[in-house]
Amino acid sequence: MQQIHYDAIIIGGSYAGLSAAMALARSKKTVLLIDGGQPANRFTPHSHNVITLDGAKPGDINATAKKQVMAYPTVTFVTDIATIAARTPHGFNISTKNNLQYQGKKLVLATGWKDEMPDIPGFADCWGISILHCPYCHGYEVKDQPTGIIASGEPGYDFVKLISNWTSQLTVFSNGLHHFTEEQLAKLQQHHIPVITTAIKAMIHEEGQLKKIILADGTSYAITALYARPAMLQQSEIPQQLALDITEQGTIKTDMMQRTSAPGVYACGDITSMGRSVANAMATGSVAGAMLNKELIADAW
8 A cells, every 4th residue: 555654634625624734835844635525515606705705616716725735845635535544653544445545743634514404305406505504604695585594492593693684584494393482482573583383395496596495284485595504414434533522513622723632633624613614714724734833843842
C-alpha cells in the first residue's frame, strides 16, 4: 500500500477543510486533503450571507477555494473517502475506501453532516431549493411569501418565532402531534399562525420549487417555501472510532481553538456547530488550521 507522511491530514475538502488547509499551507506545512465530493449544500443553487460572495453558487465557491489552496505546493488533494483512522506513535494512520493509507502528525475532521430526508414524496427534490434549513442563508429570497414550517415542541416554537421575522404568512405543520404547550399555542394564535397536525402526504413542486403541500386527508396548502430541520447524521464514522466527545445535539465537542477531546485531533465546520453556514465553516476551518500549526511548532521546540 502507498505510504505518505504529512504534517496534517484533513478529512473533508469543502469550505471548512479548504480553509484549514490554506492556513496550514501558508505556514509551510505539508497537508493532505481527502474528500469524497459530496458537500451537504450541493443541492442549493446559491449561497448567501457570505460577505463578498453573496449569491454565489456553492460549487463555484468551492472550486475557487480549491484552486487557490492548490496553488500552494505543500498541499495534496485526494478524491477518496477516509474510512478508518488509527492513532500511531507518530500521529495517525488513515485508510481510505480505495485501499490507500496515509500518515500524518495531526488530524482535522471537516466531514460535515448527512441530512436524512423524511419519507415524504417531493421533500428531497425541494431540499436546499425551496425547503430550507437556515433563514440567514435563504430567508431573504423567500421573504413575505406563504411559508410553512415543519415544527413541534419547544425547539419548533423557537424556530417559528425566528422565521416570523421574514414573513407573516406562516403555517406550522407538526406532521402529527404538535407537543406545543397551551401557552405556546395561545401565542401562535395571537400571531395568527395556525398549527396543522394532519400528516403530510406529499410536496407538489416544479423542479424543486414548492407549489403546495398535500395532507393525508386531501387538504392542500399553497406554500412556496418551507423550513424544516430533518435528522442529521455524521458523514463519517471516524469521530466514533477516535472516541471523540459529542454534544447532546450530536456535534463534535471542541474548544475555542477547534481542538477536540482527543490529542492532536481538530474539528471544524458543520460537525462542530448547529449554525450550519458557509461563513461559519470557513471561520472555524481557519481557526483549526492556525491552531494546529501552532501545536506543530510547539511540538518541534
